[in-house]
Amino acid sequence: MQAREESHATFRRLLDAAGEVFATRGYRDATVREICGAAGANVAAVNYHFGDKAGLYRAVLRETHRAAQEPDPSLLDPNADPQDRLHAFVHGMIRKVLDQGRPSWHGRLMAREMVEPTDALDIILEESIRPSWGVLVGIVSQLLGQPLDAAVTVRCAMSIVGQCVSQRHCRPVMERLGIAEPRDAAALASLAAHITQYSLGGIERARRLGTDDSGPEHTGGHP
Amino acid sequence: MQAREESHATFRRLLDAAGEVFATRGYRDATVREICGAAGANVAAVNYHFGDKAGLYRAVLRETHRAAQEPDPSLLDPNADPQDRLHAFVHGMIRKVLDQGRPSWHGRLMAREMVEPTDALDIILEESIRPSWGVLVGIVSQLLGQPLDAAVTVRCAMSIVGQCVSQRHCRPVMERLGIAEPRDAAALASLAAHITQYSLGGIERARRLGTDDSGPEHTGGHP
């Protein structure tokens, strides 16, 4: 369709500008005129290079996935210490979701797509989310020890994911509640450490409740 | 401006239809023509009764808050068992976020507004979110015992909120991952019990790490 090595300046500028605009405004609210304005290109450029607005959006999502940094090697090693694996997973996810360096819109874009999916969600899902999910479920299984109810594993994994993604999804509200966004690497690492420890505690408790039926001090069902 | 007792049929039908449409499509994607169609009203009805589209949206948001069910009494009692208070909080939040009964769009609408805030976020924030947040921070403080770093309390509280709201925010992805949505009250209660227990484990671990500096087996910072 078009150039092998996108040396094409406009092509790439459109991609970058579109990522930023789509991330801030959302697919529908973003106008191709604003994108082209930010990219210093003509309105017709989008249709020429990407077919239509949706094509540009798909290209941006693919770019987002392509630019994802390599995962921590200990993450994929099933023999590594599971606590270390969990920490690597959480730290990587927090970075992906909150990191402001590089094109900072990757995380924002994925967050949007999760809450308000377009037809292009499947791109992100199959290429990025599902593999990660498999890894996480493996780690949680390791931490839970002997095979428990699969539903317990899934819920614990979801508790971990929820803590990470909510850091992005709830950002506007957190800001207004006076909770500052972690900006530098140290703050991100500190947050990742908290979520890791919190989750280790949660998983440990789920493990105990799952194995011995003796003493769940408070199972819930309040009077 | 208009009637005291909204016996006015169209007024109320517009409110209900708008809630549903806004929740599924989002503020921008929702068209007043679709809303009026669903309400069986004329297109001009929105402007007549609510001034403009934004006015209708604000009215829907206020309605959402007004219709929130009373909180569990043990929630507000500082002398109640903190574990019970936490469970009551989580169960209430899960219900608010996932419940499909009644106008089922309340949770969806708040979730949208958190991720992609409009000017009307402040309505929800001041009337609904901020008070709840204060209650939760109080409960977590209780559970953490002696006053720790305030940042620890906030992070634990955020871990709890994150687990709850992500059940709504990540719903489209979870669906595709084969994680079914809790439909009946029992499933909601079961999920609430998991999050409560998981969080009690997490808070307990945060408490230990915060007080004695002796033995955090894995603080994070992997080799």
Place this chain on the structure above:
DNA sequence: GGCGGATTCAAACTACTGTTTCAATCAAAC
């Protein structure tokens, strides 16, 4: 019955959207 304000209605209006058009421009091949 007729008056008067509130409400509903079909239609038009204005603004903005994504897209298309076609001439102008550029870059290299011959």
Place this chain on the structure above:
DNA sequence: GTTTGATTGAAACAGTAGTTTGAATCCGCC
């Protein structure tokens, strides 16, 4: 230097959005 194909540009196009208009209708009240 001309030709060829790819790219850019300004303008126009078609569709849809929220809103406005002004007549028609309803409904309680004198």
